[in-house]
Amino acid sequence: MKHTGICPKCSGQDILYIHGIQEAGEIGNNIYTGITSLTQSPVGRYLCESCGYIEEWLDNLHDVPKIKKRFKPFKWGE
Ligand SMILES: [Zn+2]
Numbered sequence: 001m002k003h004t005g006i007c008p009k010c011s012g013q014d015i016l017y018i019h020g021i022q023e024a025g026e027i028g029n030n031i032y033t034g035i036t037s038l039t040q041s042p043v044g045r046y047l048c049e050s051c052g053y054i055e056e057w058l059d060n061l062h063d064v065p066k067i068k069k070r071f072k073p074f075k076w077g078e
Contacts, residue, residue, distance in 0.1 A: 001055045007050065007051060009051055012051060016047040017044060017047075029056070042059040
């Protein structure tokens with residue numbers, strides 16, 4: 001949806017963007033890359049208003065190396 005503006009499940013075109021950054025009193029959608037809230041990588045979400053499908057994208061691709069240090073690679077079929 002990020003790249004097409006169209007829902008892949010229902011072809012809906014009304015998409016909401018929910019940014020991943022924490023706001024006061026609101027819990028955000030983040031991947032922890034360390035221990036504190038300062039070491040979080042925000043994850044933006046795209047919500048289809050028609051069917052509720054949600055697509056998630058890391059806001060900052062530069063955070064991938066930090067995330068890689070904390071999580072193991074996915075090996076399909078293992
Ligand atoms: Zn949809």
